[in-house]
Amino acid sequence: MSAPSAPPTGPLLERYRAGDLRALARAVTLAEAGLDGARPLLRAARQRAARGERAVVLGVTGSPGSGKSTLVDALIAALRARGQRVAVLAVDPSSPYSGGAILGDRIRMLRHHADPGVFVRSLASRGALGGLSERTPGVLALMEGAGFDWVILETVGVGQSEVDIAAACDHTLLVLTPAGGDGVQAFKAGIMEIADVIAVNKADLPGADRTVRELMAAQGLGAHDEHTWFAPIRKTIAAKGEGIDAVIAAVEAHRAHLGEAGLLARREARAEYEVRTLVQERLLRRARAQGRDLYQRVAQGELDAEQAADDLLGAR
Amino acid sequence: MSAPSAPPTGPLLERYRAGDLRALARAVTLAEAGLDGARPLLRAARQRAARGERAVVLGVTGSPGSGKSTLVDALIAALRARGQRVAVLAVDPSSPYSGGAILGDRIRMLRHHADPGVFVRSLASRGALGGLSERTPGVLALMEGAGFDWVILETVGVGQSEVDIAAACDHTLLVLTPAGGDGVQAFKAGIMEIADVIAVNKADLPGADRTVRELMAAQGLGAHDEHTWFAPIRKTIAAKGEGIDAVIAAVEAHRAHLGEAGLLARREARAEYEVRTLVQERLLRRARAQGRDLYQRVAQGELDAEQAADDLLGAR
Numbered sequence: 001m002s003a004p005s006a007p008p009t010g011p012l013l014e015r016y017r018a019g020d021l022r023a024l025a026r027a028v029t030l031a032e033a034g035l036d037g038a039r040p041l042l043r044a045a046r047q048r049a050a051r052g053e054r055a056v057v058l059g060v061t062g063s064p065g066s067g068k069s070t071l072v073d074a075l076i077a078a079l080r081a082r083g084q085r086v087a088v089l090a091v092d093p094s095s096p097y098s099g100g101a102i103l104g105d106r107i108r109m110l111r112h113h114a115d116p117g118v119f120v121r122s123l124a125s126r127g128a129l130g131g132l133s134e135r136t137p138g139v140l141a142l143m144e145g146a147g148f149d150w151v152i153l154e155t156v157g158v159g160q161s162e163v164d165i166a167a168a169c170d171h172t173l174l175v176l177t178p179a180g181g182d183g184v185q186a187f188k189a190g191i192m193e194i195a196d197v198i199a200v201n202k203a204d205l206p207g208a209d210r211t212v213r214e215l216m217a218a219q220g221l222g223a224h225d226e227h228t229w230f231a232p233i234r235k236t237i238a239a240k241g242e243g244i245d246a247v248i249a250a251v252e253a254h255r256a257h258l259g260e261a262g263l264l265a266r267r268e269a270r271a272e273y274e275v276r277t278l279v280q281e282r283l284l285r286r287a288r289a290q291g292r293d294l295y296q297r298v299a300q301g302e303l304d305a306e307q308a309a310d311d312l313l314g315a316r
Numbered sequence: 317m318s319a320p321s322a323p324p325t326g327p328l329l330e331r332y333r334a335g336d337l338r339a340l341a342r343a344v345t346l347a348e349a350g351l352d353g354a355r356p357l358l359r360a361a362r363q364r365a366a367r368g369e370r371a372v373v374l375g376v377t378g379s380p381g382s383g384k385s386t387l388v389d390a391l392i393a394a395l396r397a398r399g400q401r402v403a404v405l406a407v408d409p410s411s412p413y414s415g416g417a418i419l420g421d422r423i424r425m426l427r428h429h430a431d432p433g434v435f436v437r438s439l440a441s442r443g444a445l446g447g448l449s450e451r452t453p454g455v456l457a458l459m460e461g462a463g464f465d466w467v468i469l470e471t472v473g474v475g476q477s478e479v480d481i482a483a484a485c486d487h488t489l490l491v492l493t494p495a496g497g498d499g500v501q502a503f504k505a506g507i508m509e510i511a512d513v514i515a516v517n518k519a520d521l522p523g524a525d526r527t528v529r530e531l532m533a534a535q536g537l538g539a540h541d542e543h544t545w546f547a548p549i550r551k552t553i554a555a556k557g558e559g560i561d562a563v564i565a566a567v568e569a570h571r572a573h574l575g576e577a578g579l580l581a582r583r584e585a586r587a588e589y590e591v592r593t594l595v596q597e598r599l600l601r602r603a604r605a606q607g608r609d610l611y612q613r614v615a616q617g618e619l620d621a622e623q624a625a626d627d628l629l630g631a632r
Contacts (some may be wrong), residue, residue: 039620046617138621264615271614271621272603278625279599287592298587299580301362304355305454305587309594313629 016041016146021119024146028121031138042138045145049267055087055144055151058251059165061194062175067201071175071238071247072154078244079150080117087119087143091132091155119143132164134281137274140168166194167273170258170266171251173197174231176215178207192218195231197250203235203243229257287312332357332462337435340462344437347454358454361461365583371403371460371467374567375481377510378491383517387491387554387563388470394560395466396433403435403459407448407471435459448480450597453590456484482510483589486574486582487567489513490547492531494523508534511547513566519551519559545573603628 015023030038049055060075062068072088079086121143123133132155143151155165166172174195179202192198192215200211212233219230232250236243258266287294290312297303331339346354365371376391378384388404395402437459439449448471459467471481482488490511495518508514508531516527528549535546548566552559574582603610606628613619 034622039622043617043620046615048617050616267615268611271611271624274621275611275614275624275628276599276603278621279628280596282625282629283592283595283599287588295584295587295591298591299362299583300366301359301364304359305590305594306355308587308591309598312591312595313598 012037013040013044016142017044019147021116021146024119024142025121027142028139031142032123032133032135034135038138038142041145042141045141048145049141053147054263055148056251056255057140057144057151057170058153059169059172060152060154060175061165061172062199062201066175066177067238068154068175071199071201071236071244072152074236074238074241074244075150075152075248076118077241078248080115084149085117085147086150086152087146087148088121088152088154089136089139089143090120090122091136091153119146119148132168132277134274134277136164137168137270137277163194164273168270170263170270171196171254173199173247173251175199175201176211177202178205178211192231196229196254197247198231198233199236199238199243199247200233201236201238204237208235229254283312328353329356329360332458333360335463337432337462340435340458341437343458344455347458348439348449348451350451354454354458357461358457361457364461365457369463370579371464372567372571373456373460373467373486374469375485375488376468376470376491377481377488378515378517379493382491382493383554384470384491387515387517387552387560388468390552390554390557390560391466391468391564392434393557394564396431399433400465401433401463402466402468403462403464404437404468404470405452405455405459406436406438407452407469435462435464448484448593450590450593452480453484453586453593479510480589484586486579486586487512487570489515489563489567491515491517492527493518494521494527508547512545512570513563514547514549515552515554515559515563516549517552517554520553524551545570599628 012023012026016027027038027041031042060068060072069090072090076086076088121139123136123139136153140151140153153165153169172194174192174197176198178200198215200208200215202208212235215233224230232253234243234246234250236247238244255263294303294308294311298305298308328339328342332343343354343357347358376384376388385406388406392402392404437455439452439455452469456467456469469481469485488510490508490513492514494516514531516524516531518524528551531549540546548569550559550562550566552563554560571579610619610624610627614621614624
């Protein structure tokens with residue numbers, strides 16, 4: 001499948017193992033395209049992680065306008081100051097409306113471009129609201145396997161992506177703002193439940209303390225016992241780099257809370273999510289191969305939907 | 317599978333066909349549980365729709381606090397005043413946080429309880445953010461097949477449900493408010509693209525006209541040609557019943573715009589969505605039957621995720 005100009009897999013694997021960032025970039029491209037050339041590298045990455053050489057894989061989500069990208073930018077700076085190497089995967093929705101605005105955000109990340117301790121990559125989402133691409137978990141694994149200390153997945157917090165991000169990462173950071181009753185909305189929408197750490201960003205706006213109090217009150221309302229992890233709520237002003245160390249500390253505290261057993265369970269759940277999305281993608285291809293006829297028959301009452309589902313699963 | 321007290325399927329089908337609401341309630345219960353007893357009724361419902369005896373199947377979504385439930389309430393009243401029969405399916409997230417608040421909303425619907433022209437049913441969602449239950453399309457079909465003129469699906473506009481609702485209905489009504497830059501957020505988040513009609517509710521709050529202008533400007537930015545449907549934007553004050561007729565007219569205008577061919581295409585897409593969710597549910601059961609072992613092996617790099625996906629699809 002490899003183009004004539006592509007380096008052969010053997011040397012690519014070696015260079016990837018040695019931490020060569022151009023080899024990582026190539027591996028990510030292969031994985032994104034779902035090409036078989038990525039598979040030995042993915043195995044190598046996962047085995048390295050299974051040996052305990054892991055990254056902190058952090059998902060960052062929040063509503064548009066919460067300053068998520070600025071916060072990720074500030075996290076990179078703070079982690080670099082500690083000598084940590086950071087890879088970022090930014091998932092852009094392919095919406096014709098929002099594409100432009102999000103590209104603008106990405107441009108800010110270019111300032112880390114010359115730093116070999118930072119690796120930034122963008123990946124399209126499955127449609128505007130369709131969630132993460134089925135290749136996202138593989139790309140995160142490749143980044144981890146290249147020896148980064150932190151791997152950050154950033155998505156716009158809409159639709160399916162918000163659910164997916166928690167399934168694809170070790171820890172989830174939810175970014176809210178004091179404006180527009182963000183806290184109350186997150187509470188009502190059930191989004192709070194996916195958060196391991198909450199940042200109330202733009203904390204210099206009025207209402208920050210009230211938002212923190214409301215969030216804490218909401219946490220107390222949920223079912224909990226002595227083992228429940230209450231997501232630490234940290235005020236940040238990402239544009240000024242304020243509160244970032246406290247966010248990093250909260251993520252590290254969550255990792256300590258998980259412990260080795262908890263982290264393994266999360267990684268198993270992440271594998272489940274990965275396999276599930278790959279299965280869905282294969283089924284979609286099968287259904288397309290069958291043509292429109294199947295659904296037409298269901299719509300007209302000629303074929304039972306349950307029967308159609310069984311047929312699709314039986315088809316090879 | 318039927319309990320001793322359940323009526324036999326034959327008479328149930330007859331009573332359902334005759335428009336008996338208790339038979340509909342029983343059919344919905346069977347369909348929700350995925351029991352085979354629902355299948356003859358589902359076929360009858362779909363064949364009736366295929367003969368052209370259709371309901372206007374309207375999905376209503378919007379952020380928590382947008383006044384969605386109040387708007388649905390006002391729609392019921394306005395449609396009843398025109399002699400139209402209305403069935404409502406309200407999908408509640410099973411979130412421990414939000415459950416209570418949403419139950420409160422439901423209670424308002426009880427006031428239509430004595431009206432035989434109104435049928436209201438609640439259905440749990442797949443988890444707090446997990447989207448509609450795979451049985452939702454079947455329940456909507458049963459409501460339509462019982463002879464209602466309008467079938468309204470109401471969900472909290474979060475996570476996957478927002479995407480699902482457009483896939484499960486003929487038309488989608490997006491409810492926004494002037495507060496908190498709702499319009500700009502919808503624009504940035506790509507939510508606008510799923511809307512066929514937009515209600516700016518609570519239009520007595522400051523900023524309603526500005527929100528309408530922003531939304532219209534945003535619509536102009538998207539790719540469009542002379543066939544593009546620009547979702548009509550209507551100001552409403554649902555609590556006072558204001559603007560509701562204009563919303564109904566906009567839905568009817570969208571139906572006219574679709575035409576017979578467009579509506580058939582939507583119904584085919586709805587069937588596709590239904591089959592797809594049923595397939596996913598079956599796969600989930602298969603994976604559970606295989607136990608945790610599969611994902612553990614993927615997490616530890618012993619098994620390729622792609623291979624695991626193939627194995628799962630091959631398993632019988």
